[in-house]
Structures are given as C-alpha cells and as structure tokens.
Amino acid sequence: MSNKILTPVKEFEELLPQEYKDLVNNGPHNGKGGVKKLGTFKEVTEAHPHCAGCGVALGIRLSLAALPAPEDTLVVGTPGCSFFALSQSAINYSNTAFGNQNAVASGLKRMLKLRYPDKHKDVVVMVGDGGVADIGLDYTLHSWFRGENITTVMLDNEVYGNTGGQESGMSLKGKVLNMAPKGKEFNKIPVFEIAKTSGCAYAAKITIANPVKLGKVIEKAVLIAREVGPTYVQLYTPCPTNLKFAPEKTIQAAKDAEKTYYSFEEFITKEAEEYLSKEAKKQETKQ
Amino acid sequence: MSNQQKSVDAGHLFFEAERQKSFITGSEAVAEAIKRANVDMAIAYPITPQSESMHLIGDLYARGYLKDYYRAENEFAVMASIHGAALGGGRVFTATSGPGTLRAMEMFPVWAGSRQPIVCAFMCRGVALPPSIQPENIEMSFLLDTGMLMFHAENAQDYFDMILKGYAIAEQPDVHLPVGVFADGFFVTHTREIVMLPPEELKLQEYDPKACPVPVFDMESPPARITRDPLLNKSNFISYAANASWHQEILAAAERARKHIKHYLGGLIETENKDAEILIVASGTAVSQSREAIKALREEGIDAGLVKVKSIRPFPEAEIREVTKDASLILVPEFNAGGWLAREVKASIDNNSRVVAGPRVFGGMTMPKDLIVSELKSALQSRSHVNASPQMSK
Ligand SMILES: Cc1ncc(C[n+]2csc(CCOP(=O)(O)OP(=O)(O)O)c2C)c(N)n1
Numbered sequence: 042m043s044n045k046i047l048t049p050v051k052e053f054e055e056l057l058p059q060e061y062k063d064l065v066n067n068g069p070h071n072g073k074g075g076v077k078k079l080g081t082f083k084e085v086t087e088a089h090p091h092c093a094g095c096g097v098a099l100g101i102r103l104s105l106a107a108l109p110a111p112e113d114t115l116v117v118g119t120p121g122c123s124f125f126a127l128s129q130s131a132i133n134y135s136n137t138a139f140g141n142q143n144a145v146a147s148g149l150k151r152m153l154k155l156r157y158p159d160k161h162k163d164v165v166v167m168v169g170d171g172g173v174a175d176i177g178l179d180y181t182l183h184s185w186f187r188g189e190n191i192t193t194v195m196l197d198n199e200v201y202g203n204t205g206g207q208e209s210g211m212s213l214k215g216k217v218l219n220m221a222p223k224g225k226e227f228n229k230i231p232v233f234e235i236a237k238t239s240g241c242a243y244a245a246k247i248t249i250a251n252p253v254k255l256g257k258v259i260e261k262a263v264l265i266a267r268e269v270g271p272t273y274v275q276l277y278t279p280c281p282t283n284l285k286f287a288p289e290k291t292i293q294a295a296k297d298a299e300k301t302y303y304s305f306e307e308f309i310t311k312e313a314e315e316y317l318s319k320e321a322k323k324q325e326t327k328q
Numbered sequence: 329m330s331n332q333q334k335s336v337d338a339g340h341l342f343f344e345a346e347r348q349k350s351f352i353t354g355s356e357a358v359a360e361a362i363k364r365a366n367v368d369m370a371i372a373y374p375i376t377p378q379s380e381s382m383h384l385i386g387d388l389y390a391r392g393y394l395k396d397y398y399r400a401e402n403e404f405a406v407m408a409s410i411h412g413a414a415l416g417g418g419r420v421f422t423a424t425s426g427p428g429t430l431r432a433m434e435m436f437p438v439w440a441g442s443r444q445p446i447v448c449a450f451m452c453r454g455v456a457l458p459p460s461i462q463p464e465n466i467e468m469s470f471l472l473d474t475g476m477l478m479f480h481a482e483n484a485q486d487y488f489d490m491i492l493k494g495y496a497i498a499e500q501p502d503v504h505l506p507v508g509v510f511a512d513g514f515f516v517t518h519t520r521e522i523v524m525l526p527p528e529e530l531k532l533q534e535y536d537p538k539a540c541p542v543p544v545f546d547m548e549s550p551p552a553r554i555t556r557d558p559l560l561n562k563s564n565f566i567s568y569a570a571n572a573s574w575h576q577e578i579l580a581a582a583e584r585a586r587k588h589i590k591h592y593l594g595g596l597i598e599t600e601n602k603d604a605e606i607l608i609v610a611s612g613t614a615v616s617q618s619r620e621a622i623k624a625l626r627e628e629g630i631d632a633g634l635v636k637v638k639s640i641r642p643f644p645e646a647e648i649r650e651v652t653k654d655a656s657l658i659l660v661p662e663f664n665a666g667g668w669l670a671r672e673v674k675a676s677i678d679n680n681s682r683v684v685a686g687p688r689v690f691g692g693m694t695m696p697k698d699l700i701v702s703e704l705k706s707a708l709q710s711r712s713h714v715n716a717s718p719q720m721s722k
C-alpha cells in the first residue's frame with residue numbers, strides 16, 4: 042500500500058471521521074510504529090469485545106504494533122477469541138474455517154508474490170493454540186515443510202477460549218478443563234521444538250509480560266519470513282476467564298509462567314541471522 | 329508456450345476462433361481448457377480418477393502456462409489454499425473426486441460466501457463404504473446447497489467448454505461465485521473422443537481483481553476495517569440480519585448467473601424432440617445413455633424426447649416446468665443411489681407423480697440403454713390402466 046492510498050482526497054478530508062484522520066496522520070504505517078512508541082500513535086486495532094484482562098487481546102495489540110509494515114501486511118486467522126480484536130483492526134484480516142489458516146496463508150502468499158513481485162506483502166497467521174496445535178497442526182507443519190514465506194503466531198492461552206474452556210493440546214498436563222474432567226492426560230504439544238526441525242528459519246517462545254522483547258521478536262519473525270523461510274512465534278497469552286484467575290492478574294500469570302516453564306527461547310538459522318544483519322546495514326546506509 | 333499465447337476476448341475465444349478436431353480423453357480436455365484459461369495458479373492432491381488431469385496441469389506449469397503449482401497435503405488444504413490464492417486476487421484452478429470432495433467439504437461454502445470465482449473440476453466417483461473408485465455422482469448431492477454454481481458435463485466436449493467458459497461466468501462482477509464443473513469419472517475422464525478445440529495460441533484475458541465486488545485481500549485499499557469473511561457471531565439483531573442478508577446476496581448472485589449461463593453455455597438445458605409425451609430428463613453421461621435409449625424406443629414405435637440438464641445450480645426450474653408441461657411421463661435416470669436429480673425435477677414441476685425416479689445405477693455399474701428402455705416400458709404398463717393410450721408415435 043502506498044502513502045497515496047493513505048492520503049484522503051483534499052476535498053473530503055474534513056468529512057472523514059476523526060479516528061480515520063488520526064490513523065492516516067498518526068498511524069504506525071511506513072515505519073512510524075513499534076511497541077515502544079505505543080500511546081504516541083493511533084493504533085491499527087480498535088476497542089475490542091474480549092473479556093477484561095484478556096491476554097490474547099494484549100498479545101494481538103502488541104504484535105500488531107510491532108509489525109514492520111502494517112500497510113502491507115495481511116493477517117490470516119481462524120475461529121477463536123483472536124477474531125474479536127483482529128477483525129477490529131485496520132489491517133486486512135481474513136477468517137475462514139477452523140484450522141485452515143496456514144493453508145490459506147500459503148495460497149495467499151504465493152498469489153501476492155505473483156501479483157507484487159517487487160514488493161513485500163507480509164502474510165501473518167495469528168490464531169489460538171487449538172487452531173495451530175490441534176485441528177490445524179497438519180496444515181501448520183506442512184506450510185513449514187514446504188518453506189512457505191509466512192509468519193505463524195500462536196496465541197497460546199492453553200485452552201479453547203472461544204468455545205468455553207475445553208482442553209487444548211497446549212493445555213498443561215493435569216489441568217482440569219471442560220472435556221478433560223479428570224485433568225489433561227498428556228504434556229503440552231512441543232510445537233516450538235517441532236518448529237526448529239520442521240523448516241522454520243526463526244522461532245521464539247515468549248510471553249506478553251515482555252512487550253519490548255515481544256516487539257523485537259515479531260519484527261524479526263516477519264522480516265525473516267520475507268526472504269528466508271517460515272517463522273514461528275509462540276506467545277503465552279493467558280485467559281483469565283477460562284483459566285479462572287482475576288482479570289488484573291494476567292501479567293502476573295504470564296510472569297509466573299515465564300519463571301517456571303515459559304522462559305524466553307529463540308531459535309534462528311545462520312541464514313536468517315545473516316539476512317537480518319544485511320537488512321540492518323541497509324537501514325543504516327539509508328539513514 | 330504461454331508467453332507466445334495471445335490474450336483475446338472471451339467471446340472471440342469461445343465463439344469465433346476456428347476450432348479444430350482433436351481426439352482426446354476427458355482428462356486431456358480439462359488440461360486443454362486450463363491451457364487456454366490463463367490460470368495463475370493450480371494446487372493439486374491426487375485422487376482417482378482426478379489424478380491424471382492434475383498431472384497434465386502440472387506439465388502445463390512446467391511448460392510455463394501457469395505461474396505456480398504445487399501438491400498440497402490433503403484436499404482440505406488444497407481447497408483452503410486455493411481460497412487463499414483467490415483472496416489474493418488471481419485466477420486459480422483445482423480438481424478433486426468423491427472422498428476428496430467430502431474431505432474438503434467445509435471449504436466449498438467458504439468459497440461461495442467469500443465470493444471467490446474459483447473453477448473446480450469434480451470427477452465424480454463413489455465414496456464409501458465399501459470403498460469404491462468407480463463412477464457415480466452421489467457427491468453432487470452434497471454440494472447442491474453450498475452456494476457454488478454447478479454444471480454437469482455429458483462428455484469431454486462439455487467438460488472443456490464448461491471449464492473454460494466457467495471462468496467467464498464465475499468472474500462476472502454481478503456473479504463472482506465459484507463454479508464446480510462435474511463429470512462422471514472414468515466415463516468422461518478416461519475415454520477418448522473427438523473434441524473441437526480453439527487454437528492453443530489463444531488464451532483468456534487475465535483476471536481483473538478490480539472487477540471483484542468485494543475488496544481484494546492485498547492491503548491496496550484504504551486503511552478501513554476490511555475483514556474478509558468475518559464471523560458474524562455477536563448476539564444481536566444487526567449481526568443476524570447482516571449474516572442473513574449476505575446469504576441472500578449469494579443466492580441472488582447465483583440467480584444473476586442465469587443470463588450469463590444462457591449466453592456462454594447456450595442455456596441451462598438442451599432439448600431434443602421436446603414435444604413428445606414421454607420425456608427423459610438427465611444430466612451427465614446419463615444423457616448419452618438416454619439418447620441411445622430414445623433411439624431404441626423410436627425403433628419400437630415409442631416416441632420419447634430428451635431434456636439435458638446442464639446447469640444444476642442455478643437449477644432450471646422454469647425451463648423444466650415449461651418443457652414438461654404436456655408430458656405424461658418423465659423418466660429421470662441417474663448415476664447415483666440417492667436420486668438427487670429426480671428430487672430436483674419433482675420439486676420444480678406440478679403433478680409430479682408423472683416423474684419416474686429411475687433407473688439408478690451406482691457402485692460403478694454402467695447404465696445400458698436397455699435398462700432405461702425397460703424402466704420406461706414398465707412405467708408405461710403400470711400406468712396404462714390409468715392413462716389408456718400408450719405413447720405410440722404416429
Ligand atoms: C471444524 C470446527 N470445529 C470446531 C469449531 C468450534 N470452535 C470454534 S473456536 C474453537 C476453539 C478455539 O480455540 P483456540 O484456537 O485455542 O483459540 P482461543 O479461542 O482460545 O483463542 C472451536 C473448537 C469450529 N468452528 N470448526
């Protein structure tokens with residue numbers, strides 16, 4: 042998308058809603074965003090109907106703020122709570138069937154490469170843990186095996202939020218949840234570990250308790266996916282409603298997880314590292 | 329090679345360009361259609377009897393006729409990826425059969441609801457259990473209300489024309505819906521016949537995403553909230569009304585397709601000897617078998633006519649009502665156990681006890697013309713006490 046498209050026709054400028062004008066003039070497009078600058082620009086996400094204290098909503102907000110080029114990013118989703126905030130964003134968002142996100146993103150990315158050979162159109166999948174690790178695992182893995190140039194962000198709230206708190210493959214072992222009346226019987230599915238051996242050029246495991254680091258992770262993941270290969274971010278986004286803790290305890294829950302089993306981990310291939318430093322040099326010479 | 333192909337107007341390619349005879353299989357006819365369709369991308373997954381056609385399309389990709397092609401992990405993935413590719417604003421193609429169709433099922437209403445002008449070829453076969461790879465078109469009955477347009481090919485010529493012209497119909501801005509082009513597997517895909525083909529140096533003009541009635545998913549539109557295919561699941565009246573009116577629009581778009589189907593395919597039905605009192609209404613290869621049966625009946629002095637149904641969705645209710653208005657017996661032979669075409673015909677006409685729903689063959693059985701003849705004769709006999717004059721030709 043070009044600046045031209047963002048700029049309203051002069052004669053209509055006054056007629057546009059204030060929030061649109063704010064987005065056009067002060068939005069995060071064209072490199073004006075970043076997690077650190079949150080609060081200084083009009084965000085691409087609007088108010089959303091998630092539950093109070095929802096970790097998923099915060100994870101989405103931080104991730105969208107960190108996109109290197111929101112003006113040229115397409116987000117693919119799937120049914121789940123993530124839909125609420127994502128469909129209220131000023132980024133093209135598509136939500137189709139449950140679990141098909143990485144297959145949709147594969148076709149989309151390939152078509153955008155054909156249609157815009159001289160431009161990066163970033164395709165980012167942003168969906169729940171059930172969407173990635175259960176019903177959509179097949180499609181996620183195959184998009185990695187095929188080396189599709191897409192970023193997959195798992196919003197891991199360790200439960201099926203949207204359908205009312207059922208066990209997911211990412212729920213903790215022993216946790217009593219709907220459809221796991223005696224407690225979950227197996228461990229969290231090691232999607233992060235699988236990502237490392239399945240063709241991802243970059244993978245990171247992180248929680249929402251670390252916004253600045255999260256911003257960097259998302260930025261790296263999206264940049265690397267452009268040219269090197271698939272990337273994966275597993276983001277812990279606790280769900281107060283279904284994990285049954287007070288809404289004001291979300292960040293605390295994320296911090297606790299970080300100290301015990303959700304510590305920050307990053308995997309990057311040599312090729313991806315070289316690409317990032319080459320890109321950084323390009324940026325320096327531009328300035 | 330594709331770069332030597334010239335893009336021409338659809339009307340020229342379909343109706344004016346001089347056609348030449350070629351002796352090819354139905355699968356080859358599919359590939360010949362795609363060769364001329366200027367398709368950007370195709371995605372494949374093998375299933376009998378579809379595989380051969382998608383091999384041939386892979387070869388077309390290797391020769392530069394398509395810009396991208398790959399084998400995806402399963403049929404649901406194929407239909408999802410094809411949806412993604414279509415969202416991105418290009419022309420796409422895929423094909424499947426029986427169990428593949430059912431595995432991918434959730435994506436067909438998504439295509440329609442998302443207004444994707446995808447053309448998909450279905451090479452119908454039995455499903456399960458017991459497993460069968462033989463011809464049978466029961467899968468069509470599952471797709472009747474997915475929102476896609478459905479054309480049923482009688483032979484390889486139809487298959488070629490319906491696929492190629494399918495793009496022109498699907499991409500009309502007032503339609504913009506997926507088109508499923510169906511053929512009875514093996515009978516059409518794996519047999520060779522004469523097909524008239526326009527020159528291979530010609531191809532359709534490229535897909536114009538700007539003519540799409542919904543925004544293309546490429547962030548080239550202003551920073552509005554553009555959610556393609558949202559879950560309209562808020563519990564309020566406005567949300568319900570939005571969802572319902574969108575469904576109505578999909579149905580209305582299919583209605584608007586009628587004029588384009590008439591223009592490009594020459595009508596939703598075709599008839600032969602339509603004033604006969606006995607009519608056989610059929611689609612797909614049952615049409616060819618019915619033609620043979622009608623010849624045999626005439627030799628015995630029984631006059632019968634034929635209604636070939638080409639468009640299953642939208643269904644030609646008005647046409648069938650009109651053409652059958654004076655018929656006393658309407659026979660509907662089918663290649664499936666469920667009898668979906670007979671149900672459609674019965675639902676379209678008055679006094680539908682005139683309809684004999686059969687004969688039906690399935691499990692890969694062929695439909696000899698004698699079966700149609702004997703079914704018709706026994707229907708005549710059982711009705712002769714009601715209707716005293718049997719249908720003799722003068
Ligand atoms: C084929 C299919 N099965 C089940 C569902 C119902 N469904 C909708 S959202 C959802 C759970 C989503 O869980 P998750 O992906 O973890 O996301 P969250 O809501 O927790 O953010 C389910 C099971 C569906 N829409 N489609």
Ligand code: SF4
Nearest residue numbers: 091092095122202280
């Ligand atoms: S159910 Fe959980 S994940 Fe869903 S909106 Fe509420 S807090 Fe967020």
